[in-house]
Amino acid sequence: MADMMRQIWIDEFGGTEALRMRETAAPQAGPGQVRVRVRAASLNPVDWKIFGGGAASVGTSFAPPMGVGNDIAGTIDQVGAGVTGFTVGDRVFGSARVKALQDFTVLDVPAVKLARIPDGLDDPEAACLVVAGRTAWDGVESLGVTAGETLLVHGAAGGVGQYAVQLAVRKGVRVIGTASPHNHDLLRELGAEPVDYRGDLAAKLAQLAPLHAAFDAADGSGVLAATANGVDIERCITVGAKGTGGARGVATDLETHGALDELAALAVRGELRTRILGRYSLNDAAEAYHEQMTGSVAGKLIVQL
Ligand SMILES: NC(=O)c1ccc[n+]([C@@H]2O[C@H](COP(=O)([O-])OP(=O)(O)OC[C@H]3O[C@@H](n4cnc5c(N)ncnc54)[C@H](OP(=O)(O)O)[C@@H]3O)[C@@H](O)[C@H]2O)c1
Structure with a gap:
């Protein structure tokens, strides 16, 4: 009999009330695939935009029934025929779009690129880097900011914003970050x-010019x-x-490896901090998303499996 797993699942689009926990057969790695025993999933707004049916706004389309979440970190426990470069026991992190909040997830390798988790980095922190870290990295790089310039990071207390602040600061850029007053000390620390x-x-x-x-990483008013x-x-x-004032977005292709290795190396060296504010069990995934959807979490939320 196939092994079973727990999975967060939706039968139809909705808010957190649409999230169901179910027991289902665990997926098995086929040819060209690896199976990951998921240990941590980090939550992002794109997750609830997708399970809420707003996927068009993120440029992708999904149809229930389906799973939930994106960012995963864990350990490979099955390697399918023809896969090279990974073995059972490898610790990895990457994107498992709409199949993150489940005990096991199967990914096509190399179509979905997984990065190795270096020693010194735990699963929750690695998972946080997947969307928020990469978006911050790609954004800062695409802006081409250099030492001595001044960058505005709007929404600087959020998951993307905190990474963007840190990545720009380490380039010698002066960063002005917007946040609610209770998060100002946090921004100073960063x-x-x-x-x-x-x-x-x-x-x-204008008082802080030139910019x-x-x-x-918020509502567009920073661009304006x-x-x-x-x-x-x-x-x-x-x-x-997206598109405010004609500004471009960040086309982070989750099926490429991107800067995951670089981000992980910075994290291990203590040069990129992740502020994890909540750790939830899979049972409490709806509660975790409810918190994330407030839009005022100054850090990352994790589901641990
Ligand atoms: N490739 C992509 O296009 C891409 C990738 C990742 C994320 N995103 C999008 O980028 C946005 C941010 O993502 P995230 O993960 O950073 O979200 P998040 O962690 O949920 O952001 C929460 C933070 O947003 C801040 N905030 C809320 N309203 C604000 C406003 N009007 N002005 C400035 N800051 C405000 C809050 O700051 P205070 O608590 O200090 O008020 C809060 O700390 C989301 O819409 C997400 O979908 C897009």
């Missing part, structure tokens, strides 16, 4: 100059405030409110 995003953001930024680039302060739209990106 190396940013905090600004409250409420009120006239453009006027506040050279903007990474908007930056361009009002003379920042070229070509030096603005927005990931939370």
Whole structure:
């Protein structure tokens, strides 16, 4: 008899009430596939945009019934025929789109690129790097910010924002980060100059001029405030409110390896911090998403399996 697993599942789109826990046959690795025993999944807004039926806004389409989540870290426990480069027991992290919140997930290798978790990095922290870390990395790199320039990170207290602040600061960039006042000490610790995003953001930024680039990980108002302060739209990106002011997004292709190795190496060296604010069991996945959907979690939430 096939082994069984627990899985978070939706039969139809909805809010957290649509999330179901079910027992089902564990998937088996076929040719060209590996199976990962998932130990940690990190939550992202894209997860609930997908299970809520808003996938069009993230440029992809999904149809229930289906699983949930994206970012995983765990250990390979099956290797299918023809797979090279991975063996049973390898610790890995990567994307398992709509099949993360389950005990086992099967991934096509190399179509879905998995990175190895280096010694010194635990599964929860590795999982957090997958979407938020890569988006921050790709965004900061695509902006081409250099030492001495000033970057606005709007939504700097969030999962993407905290990584973006740190990656820019380590390049010698002066970073202005927007957050609610209760998160300003956090932003200072990360190396940013905090600004409250409420009120006239453009006027506040004018006091901190000149500004050279903007990474908007919130509602798009960071892009508008930056361009009002003379920042070229070509030096603005927005990931939370795509297209605002004509700004480009960050096309992080989750089926490529990207900078996962680099991000993990920085994390091991203590040069990239992940602030994990909540650790939930699979039973409490709906509660975890309910918290994530408030939009005011200044860090990452994890489901541990
Ligand atoms: N490739 C992509 O296109 C891509 C990839 C990843 C994420 N995203 C999108 O980027 C957005 C951010 O993702 P995330 O993972 O960082 O989300 P998150 O962790 O849930 O962000 C939460 C943070 O957003 C801040 N925030 C909420 N409203 C804000 C506002 N009006 N202005 C400034 N900050 C605000 C809050 O700061 P305070 O608590 O301080 O108020 C909170 O700390 C989401 O829409 C997500 O879907 C896109």
